[in-house]
Amino acid sequence: MSACPFPAATVLGYPRIGPRRELKKAIEAFWSGRADAGDVERTGAALRTRTRTRLAELGLPTDAPAIPSSFSFYDQVLDAAVTVGALPERFAHLAPADGAGDPGQSPTGLDLAAYSVLARGTEGLAPLEMTKWFDTNYHYLVPEIGPATPLRYADDRVVREVAEGLAEGVATRPVVVGPVTLLLLSKTSADAPDGFHPLDRLDDLLPVYARLLRELAAAGATWVQLDEPALVSDLLDVPAGQVHRALERALAALTTDLPADQRPCVLVTAPYGDVGDALGVLAASDVDAIGLDLVRGAVPAGPVAGLAGKTVVAGVVDGHNVWRTDLAAALDRLTGLREALGPDVAVTVSTSTSLLHVPHDVDDEPDLDPTLRTWLAFADQKVREVVALARGLTEGPDAVADHLTAASVAHGTRRTADGVVRPQVRDRLASLTGDALRRSDYPVRRAAQEARLDLPPLPTTTIGSFPQTAEIRAARAAHARGALSTADYEDAMRAEIRRVVALQEDIGLDVVVHGEAERNDMVQYFAEQLTGFAATVNGWVQSYGSRCVRPPILWGDVSRPAPMTVGWSTYAASLTTKPVKGMLTGPVTILAWSFVRDDQPLADTARQVALALRDEIGDLEAAGIAVIQVDEPALRELLPLRTVDHPAYLDWSVTAFRLATSGVRDETQVHTHLCYSEFGQVIGAIDGLDADVTSVEAARSRMEILVDLADQGYPRGIGPGVYDIHSPRVPSEDEITSLLTEAVRSVDPTLLWVNPDCGLKTRRYEEVDPALRHLVGAARTVRATLATRV
Numbered sequence: 001m002s003a004c005p006f007p008a009a010t011v012l013g014y015p016r017i018g019p020r021r022e023l024k025k026a027i028e029a030f031w032s033g034r035a036d037a038g039d040v041e042r043t044g045a046a047l048r049t050r051t052r053t054r055l056a057e058l059g060l061p062t063d064a065p066a067i068p069s070s071f072s073f074y075d076q077v078l079d080a081a082v083t084v085g086a087l088p089e090r091f092a093h094l095a096p097a098d099g100a101g102d103p104g105q106s107p108t109g110l111d112l113a114a115y116s117v118l119a120r121g122t123e124g125l126a127p128l129e130m131t132k133w134f135d136t137n138y139h140y141l142v143p144e145i146g147p148a149t150p151l152r153y154a155d156d157r158v159v160r161e162v163a164e165g166l167a168e169g170v171a172t173r174p175v176v177v178g179p180v181t182l183l184l185l186s187k188t189s190a191d192a193p194d195g196f197h198p199l200d201r202l203d204d205l206l207p208v209y210a211r212l213l214r215e216l217a218a219a220g221a222t223w224v225q226l227d228e229p230a231l232v233s234d235l236l237d238v239p240a241g242q243v244h245r246a247l248e249r250a251l252a253a254l255t256t257d258l259p260a261d262q263r264p265c266v267l268v269t270a271p272y273g274d275v276g277d278a279l280g281v282l283a284a285s286d287v288d289a290i291g292l293d294l295v296r297g298a299v300p301a302g303p304v305a306g307l308a309g310k311t312v313v314a315g316v317v318d319g320h321n322v323w324r325t326d327l328a329a330a331l332d333r334l335t336g337l338r339e340a341l342g343p344d345v346a347v348t349v350s351t352s353t354s355l356l357h358v359p360h361d362v363d364d365e366p367d368l369d370p371t372l373r374t375w376l377a378f379a380d381q382k383v384r385e386v387v388a389l390a391r392g393l394t395e396g397p398d399a400v401a402d403h404l405t406a407a408s409v410a411h412g413t414r415r416t417a418d419g420v421v422r423p424q425v426r427d428r429l430a431s432l433t434g435d436a437l438r439r440s441d442y443p444v445r446r447a448a449q450e451a452r453l454d455l456p457p458l459p460t461t462t463i464g465s466f467p468q469t470a471e472i473r474a475a476r477a478a479h480a481r482g483a484l485s486t487a488d489y490e491d492a493m494r495a496e497i498r499r500v501v502a503l504q505e506d507i508g509l510d511v512v513v514h515g516e517a518e519r520n521d522m523v524q525y526f527a528e529q530l531t532g533f534a535a536t537v538n539g540w541v542q543s544y545g546s547r548c549v550r551p552p553i554l555w556g557d558v559s560r561p562a563p564m565t566v567g568w569s570t571y572a573a574s575l576t577t578k579p580v581k582g583m584l585t586g587p588v589t590i591l592a593w594s595f596v597r598d599d600q601p602l603a604d605t606a607r608q609v610a611l612a613l614r615d616e617i618g619d620l621e622a623a624g625i626a627v628i629q630v631d632e633p634a635l636r637e638l639l640p641l642r643t644v645d646h647p648a649y650l651d652w653s654v655t656a657f658r659l660a661t662s663g664v665r666d667e668t669q670v671h672t673h674l675c676y677s678e679f680g681q682v683i684g685a686i687d688g689l690d691a692d693v694t695s696v697e698a699a700r701s702r703m704e705i706l707v708d709l710a711d712q713g714y715p716r717g718i719g720p721g722v723y724d725i726h727s728p729r730v731p732s733e734d735e736i737t738s739l740l741t742e743a744v745r746s747v748d749p750t751l752l753w754v755n756p757d758c759g760l761k762t763r764r765y766e767e768v769d770p771a772l773r774h775l776v777g778a779a780r781t782v783r784a785t786l787a788t789r790v
């Protein structure tokens with residue numbers, strides 16, 4: 001018998017925000033001073049208890065480590081950095097002086113206030129940067145590691161949570177970001193010499209992980225899960241060979257080199273894609289189990305050298321989307337896997353990724369169409385699927401015949417249900433010619449737009465949203481529960497538009513927006529108005545920290561029954577003589593932030609969404625809106641993790657954007673907005689979008705993007721963000737002036753626009769008002785220098 005028996009079913013992680021966003025509410029109350037740290041700790045503990053109890057109810061055993069311990073108050077990458085004490089120099093004062101590195105000491109680590117400072121910053125102290133987690137809409141905090149960054153076992157929270165489970169009679173499996181991924185996702189700290197990479201610190205980090213494993217074993221953990229998603233990505237700037245060598249060293253240090261009785265059994269997972277050649281490295285190591293994403297990745301074709309005696313944790317249930325699993329097909333896949341790997345390899349059934357990316361429970365969605373509901377599996381339903389598949393694999397399909405039949409009936413109804421295929425949508429798309437993707441040459445458009453808009457040099461604008469105040473959200477909540485009529489709600493939104501337009505005129509912005517007050521979310525708002533989408537009521541998913549989104553479910557062919565934004569934009573236009581910018585979310589972003597259908601290629605779905613947006617853009621134009629912005633902040637997010645897949649993605653994503661935007665006349669100016677990006681990887685696509693003006697996030701990188709674009713001879717309008725909206729800090733006029741002065745040196749000033757980095761919805765008016773005044777003041781100052789230059 002294996003020294004490391006693994007349960008037949010598990011999941012790689014579970015949502016932690018709570019079914020009613022309990023954690024969000026508790027931690028935000030703490031940040032605003034309405035609750036103390038003890039209140040938040042109690043909420044966290046109650047949520048962890050709930051998770052363990054719920055997972056057991058759903059069928060995972062409590063006496064074997066099938067139930068993951070995957071809680072976090074904010075982010076799992078931050079947690080790993082805190083566990084290994086990797087505090088950047090500017091946060092050094094937060095570290096408790098408790099002799100944490102000493103053997104025998106159990107460090108209690110950072111308290112919640114200090115932990116929050118790393119995540120959110122404080123006066124004069126910038127937080128860790130935040131960026132997207134692989135190709136998901138989840139954001140992690142980026143650790144900063146240099147040659148001198150302390151690395152020591154500094155926080156025993158993960159160990160305490162194991163003990164907490166055991167005290168309740170549940171043997172959990174702690175989940176920790178693995179050492180290779182932690183270093184590959186870290187950025188090099190500013191003081192590091194040229195050529196340094198955080199991976200250079202691997203040998204300093206491994207003893208810290210080894211200590212963690214010993215502490216976990218001592219606390220009673222029989223397994224630990226080390227997540228190594230970096231193995232599925234080519235986008236992390238380190239060649240695969242080097243990653244594999246690092247992995248070999250890490251696994252040896254955490255298995256081979258540790259006495260078996262001093263460490264838990266080790267599961268290493270590679271979620272979010274195909275593990276590729278790293279499988280050979282994992283198999284050749286002494287790890288006890290390997291987690292494979294078999295939704296995105298391939299089932300090995302035959303035996304893999306070194307796997308004998310290990311467990312393969314087969315991720316056949318999609319952790320990243322909400323469709324009910326075709327259980328019969330999954331069982332075939334599992335059987336095929338077992339046959340391919342041979343009798344010496346145990347197979348456990350699992351999810352492909354953590355369930356962090358899906359809502360809790362379909363049964364908590366009273367308003368969903370009953371037929372649609374049968375097609376779906378949220379986290380809880382997925383746990384049941386995993387349990388049923390495990391039983392089917394061990395006892396044979398007959399043992400779970402009811403489950404297999406119910407799943408196949410649901411899949412059958414999905415294929416033929418009304419609205420899944422809409423012939424009119426498909427016929428329209430089929431009849432489009434290449435002309436639908438082309439506008440006139442840019443110089444022709446530019447001349448027509450300049451004549452129409454008559455803007456000054458360095459025109460100023462915002463990215464669209466103004467603060468979503470408590471009053472706006474309260475009005476929407478009251479409307480949703482029937483306490484405010486539609487007419488009164490719309491009046492409230494119009495009052496907000498009046499306020500926002502008047503403010504922009506007062507500040508002196510050149511191109512005005514309506515402020516997006518009416519939007520609960522920049523994707524959900526559109527999904528609620530398009531056919532083929534369903535919205536949830538409680539389907540919250542963590543986006544970052546305490547911030548959540550409710551991704552809509554894109555289940556059928558998409559069309560636009562009626563205009564979606566025209567009324568709001570034309571109302572704003574009626575209030576001002578300045579040009580009003582219409583504001584839409586682009587096709588790629590609508591897909592990226594929805595649960596997309598899995599029964600047709602994403603490219604086909606993107607074209608349907610694009611066509612609906614093309615209709616909206618046509619209506620905005622017909623209503624006299626001269627500037628229309630189509631936001632694509634998620635263009636980079638959906639970039640495939642394997643470079644071999646990039647050309648096809650960039651082709652369909654650019655095509656979708658052009659399909660949406662190319663139907664307008666020359667004198668209509670199309671803007672786009674990109675944020676959350678390392679633009680280097682999509683710079684060709686920025687050009688391909690062919691937008692007249694592109695605004696990009698740039699303030700935090702001091703406009704480096706401009707140099708890249710200038711190097712490429714980028715020929716169209718560009719608005720590098722001059723104000724970091726992620727921070728409450730109000731930038732001074734001088735600082736914006738200095739950014740703009742640099743900008744006009746690297747880019748043709750006649751192409752330059754002046755705007756913040758992103759929308760202002762998460763900010764407060766106390767910050768936005770002065771910041772925008774400084775922005776306009778700076779633009780005027782630099783404009784004057786241009787005039788004198790001429």
Ligand SMILES: CN1c2c(nc(N)[nH]c2=O)NC[C@@H]1CNc1ccc(C(=O)N[C@@H](CCC(=O)N[C@@H](CCC(=O)N[C@@H](CCC(=O)O)C(=O)O)C(=O)O)C(=O)O)cc1
Pocket residue numbers: 137468470473474475476477519520521522523524543544546547548549550593633762
């Ligand atoms: C730009 N970003 C977005 C991403 N994904 C999206 N789908 N949308 C985005 O905008 N990904 C990348 C980034 C991530 N950034 C953010 C930024 C901010 C949030 C955020 O603030 N989320 C809110 C929820 C927003 C929302 O849906 N609002 C609704 C419901 C509001 C609500 O909670 N109402 C209360 C009642 C309120 C009251 O009575 O006063 C309730 O229902 O209980 C709305 O405005 O109607 C959050 O709360 O976290 C997310 C991602």
Ligand SMILES: N[C@@H](CCS)C(=O)O
Pocket residue numbers: 463464465466522583631633673675758759760761
């Ligand atoms: N128009 C949106 C873009 C966010 S990426 C906004 O201003 O919030």
Ligand SMILES: [Zn+2]
Pocket residue numbers: 463633673674675676757758759
């Ligand atoms: Zn943005």
